[in-house]
Amino acid sequence: MNRQGQRSGASAVHQPRHYSENLLEPSSNASWLHSHSNIHSSSSFIPPLQDYNLYGGGGSRMYRNSVQRSFSGGSDYYYDAEASALPKKKYGEEVSPADFSPGLLDIHSFDTELLPEMPASDVSDATLYQPTLGRGFDDAEPYMLSKQSGRGRAPDNNLMSNVSSTDKEKSSSVAKIKVVVRKRPLNKKEIAKNEEDIIETISNSLTVHETKLKVDLTQYVEKHEFVFDAVLNEEVTNDEVYRETVEPIVPIIFQRTKATCFAYGQTGSGKTYTMKPLPLKASRDILRLMHHTYKNQGFQLFVSFFEIYGGKLFDLLNDRKKLCMREDGKQQVCIVGLQEYQVSDVEMIKELIDQGNATRSTGTTGANEESSRSHAILQLAIKRSTDGNGSKPPRVAVIGKLSFIDLAGSERGADTTDNDKQTRIEGAEINKSLLALKECIRALDNDQGHIPFRGSKLTEVLRDSFVGNSRTVMISCISPSSGSCEHTLNTLRYADRVKSLSKGHNSKKETISSINLKESITIPVSSFPASAYEDHVADASLEDNDVDEFSPPEEYYEEVKPSLKKYGKIEPSYGVTEDKSKKQNNQIKWKDLPNVEPKTVHSDDDLNALLKEEEDLVNAHRKQVEETMNIVREEMNLLVEADQPGNQLDDYVTKLNAILTQKAAGILQLQTRLAHFQKRLKEHNVLVSSNGY
Numbered sequence: 001m002n003r004q005g006q007r008s009g010a011s012a013v014h015q016p017r018h019y020s021e022n023l024l025e026p027s028s029n030a031s032w033l034h035s036h037s038n039i040h041s042s043s044s045f046i047p048p049l050q051d052y053n054l055y056g057g058g059g060s061r062m063y064r065n066s067v068q069r070s071f072s073g074g075s076d077y078y079y080d081a082e083a084s085a086l087p088k089k090k091y092g093e094e095v096s097p098a099d100f101s102p103g104l105l106d107i108h109s110f111d112t113e114l115l116p117e118m119p120a121s122d123v124s125d126a127t128l129y130q131p132t133l134g135r136g137f138d139d140a141e142p143y144m145l146s147k148q149s150g151r152g153r154a155p156d157n158n159l160m161s162n163v164s165s166t167d168k169e170k171s172s173s174v175a176k177i178k179v180v181v182r183k184r185p186l187n188k189k190e191i192a193k194n195e196e197d198i199i200e201t202i203s204n205s206l207t208v209h210e211t212k213l214k215v216d217l218t219q220y221v222e223k224h225e226f227v228f229d230a231v232l233n234e235e236v237t238n239d240e241v242y243r244e245t246v247e248p249i250v251p252i253i254f255q256r257t258k259a260t261c262f263a264y265g266q267t268g269s270g271k272t273y274t275m276k277p278l279p280l281k282a283s284r285d286i287l288r289l290m291h292h293t294y295k296n297q298g299f300q301l302f303v304s305f306f307e308i309y310g311g312k313l314f315d316l317l318n319d320r321k322k323l324c325m326r327e328d329g330k331q332q333v334c335i336v337g338l339q340e341y342q343v344s345d346v347e348m349i350k351e352l353i354d355q356g357n358a359t360r361s362t363g364t365t366g367a368n369e370e371s372s373r374s375h376a377i378l379q380l381a382i383k384r385s386t387d388g389n390g391s392k393p394p395r396v397a398v399i400g401k402l403s404f405i406d407l408a409g410s411e412r413g414a415d416t417t418d419n420d421k422q423t424r425i426e427g428a429e430i431n432k433s434l435l436a437l438k439e440c441i442r443a444l445d446n447d448q449g450h451i452p453f454r455g456s457k458l459t460e461v462l463r464d465s466f467v468g469n470s471r472t473v474m475i476s477c478i479s480p481s482s483g484s485c486e487h488t489l490n491t492l493r494y495a496d497r498v499k500s501l502s503k504g505h506n507s508k509k510e511t512i513s514s515i516n517l518k519e520s521i522t523i524p525v526s527s528f529p530a531s532a533y534e535d536h537v538a539d540a541s542l543e544d545n546d547v548d549e550f551s552p553p554e555e556y557y558e559e560v561k562p563s564l565k566k567y568g569k570i571e572p573s574y575g576v577t578e579d580k581s582k583k584q585n586n587q588i589k590w591k592d593l594p595n596v597e598p599k600t601v602h603s604d605d606d607l608n609a610l611l612k613e614e615e616d617l618v619n620a621h622r623k624q625v626e627e628t629m630n631i632v633r634e635e636m637n638l639l640v641e642a643d644q645p646g647n648q649l650d651d652y653v654t655k656l657n658a659i660l661t662q663k664a665a666g667i668l669q670l671q672t673r674l675a676h677f678q679k680r681l682k683e684h685n686v687l688v689s690s691n692g693y
């Protein structure tokens with residue numbers, strides 16, 4: 001049953017599910033640009049005709065010329081004597097040293113002499129549309145990128161024609177941190193395993209319907225609700241993902257901004273699928289800006305692509321050559337030996353990205369298994385050159401940078417208990433880097449002076465993305481299937497914490513509620529009608545008062561699970577509040593239990609029944625203890641993962657104590673029951689002996 005479709009029918013984005021060919025194909029980790037479905041007409045190296053029109057006559061010629069240019073075309077001017085050795089001829093005969101960077105990428109080389117400082121907020125209004133501080137733009141025609149308007153927006157060819165002051169205002173307010181969640185469709189395997197779609201999306205919120213078992217083995221559903229800047233469901237295309245995430249930040253990287261877009265999520269959740277089209281689409285827009293708005297301004301685009309695997313750096317555009325990271329005297333990070341390619345058209349970028357992806361997969365045995373253990377980082381750097389004069393040599397300075405990170409599978413961080421030593425080390429490294437990344441984002445959003453970039457290799461190499469004027473877009477990729485529920489919740493909690501790190505963002509709400517379902521474990525939740533997941537069902541389910549007199553009250557069995565909340569607030573979750581009165585009724589019943597007169601016992605059958613009850617009781621007792629231990633373990637993992645400072649720790653421990661206390665109370669109740677049974681047993685024995693058996 002397509003629960004998703006039914007639940008979300010009201011929303012425009014919730015169409016009946018369909019599965020892309022791509023998803024149904026087994027090849028999961030093809031190179032980023034392999035699938036033509038990911039390269040929409042707008043991302044093709046030949047821009048659509050209407051795009052030419054948008055530039056006007058002169059603009060279109062200009063753009064056509066640039067597209068036709070080869071690697072060396074127009075790059076002589078940027079020749080750098082220190083250029084590194086030529087890459088292989090695979091990029092064509094036109095390859096020349098002039099197109100490559102020195103091989104030592106100074107990712108901090110911002111030259112303040114080149115451009116006057118411009119606040120990011122002025123980007124659209126003051127700089128993209130008008131001449132800036134005497135640097136008149138040749139084109140009067142503005143370049144307007146669509147804003148963060150989300151799904152169902154106008155096609156690309158409308159983007160630049162609908163410039164309005166409102167658009168400009170919106171474009172100028174690009175959030176410092178944007179957290180977006182993307183849900184992929186169920187895949188073939190999951191469908192074959194009858195796994196359910198447990199993610200419900202409505203607008204920018206989503207709900208995870210987690211099926212859980214009570215101690216008495218009945219199932220109930222716990223709902224976890226999250227709110228993000230945007231939630232993209234399985235119907236959303238890669239084009240729309242681009243528009244929602246990266247497109248708004250492209251113009252501001254011309255304004256001394258470093259932007260980072262990363263995908264986070266478990267293996268197979270769609271990180272690569274989501275990330276692979278983005279650099280190409282962004283390059284296309286960057287080149288448009290360079291050839292139109294910033295025509296003749298001396299801007300150049302450079303591409304580099306490397307991966308971090310087991311804490312080591314490898315150049316994906318240079319046969320996976322091992323790279324070295326160095327800090328210079330000014331504490332600026334340099335990646336020694338990293339090849340950086342100057343590009344002037346989309347086709348070149350496509351080739352480079354293809355090559356990098358191919359190197360990434362073949363260099364790591366080609367298995368998805370391996371790629372999910374590395375972070376792949378593709379950087380687009382915008383540089384600008386100045387003419388030298390008598391005293392000063394010509395210089396090329398980095399103006400802005402856009403980094404795309406396809407992170408290692410988040411669950412890999414948990415591989416720290418694996419038997420294989422290498423796996424354990426990798427897991428620890430991944431864990432460290434994911435935590436460090438979150439910490440850096442937090443620090444930069446709070447404008448903290450100290451950014452803990454040294455926390456991991458990943459954050460060290462991204463150091464320049466965490467200083468100065470920066471933007472971060474996080475795309476959390478999730479699988480919809482019930483089998484991935486735990487990983488999905490972990491991903492969403494990570495994303496939630498990143499979001500809650502934002503000052504003034506109080507949108508975070510992971511609310512948890514439980515819907516008690518009366519059906520026993522033998523009836524799968526999947527067989528319930530969709531309405532079974534609606535809140536009102538909880539009431540209905542509790543109408544039934546036909547509860548065994550020895551059944552503990554509902555509340556007693558209700559799982560209490562704390563969740564780490566922002567600002568140290570941890571709220572245990574109980575059942576739906578409106579059920580309380582009914583639970584109390586049950587509780588009264590339970591409290592009355594010891595007064596229940598024992599039935600007269602006359603046979604061994606009765607004795608056996610009593611013993612069976614006792615055995616069940618002991619089992620329930622044991623389960624309670626196991627459950628408690630699981631909660632403690634799970635929450636300790638969360639704590640480690642959250643790596644929150646001490647202010648949260650106390651609160652957390654208090655909450656944990658409360659849970660343990662409650663569990664202890666439950667155990668006490670069980671002991672009371674046990675005593676009751678023992679009393680009955682004794683009476684039985686007395687009865688038996690007095691009857692002379």
Ligand SMILES: Nc1ncnc2c1ncn2[C@@H]1O[C@H](COP(=O)(O)OP(=O)(O)OP(=O)(O)O)[C@@H](O)[C@H]1O
Pocket residue numbers: 020022023025026027028029183184185187234265266267268269270271272273274368369371372373407408409477
């Ligand atoms: N939104 C989507 N629509 C259709 N297919 C998707 C979507 N997201 C992912 N897929 C498919 O799911 C499979 C796994 O995706 P992908 O390789 O991107 O996962 P991943 O998170 O990068 O995994 P890993 O961490 O192992 O590299 C691929 O076959 C991909 O085509």
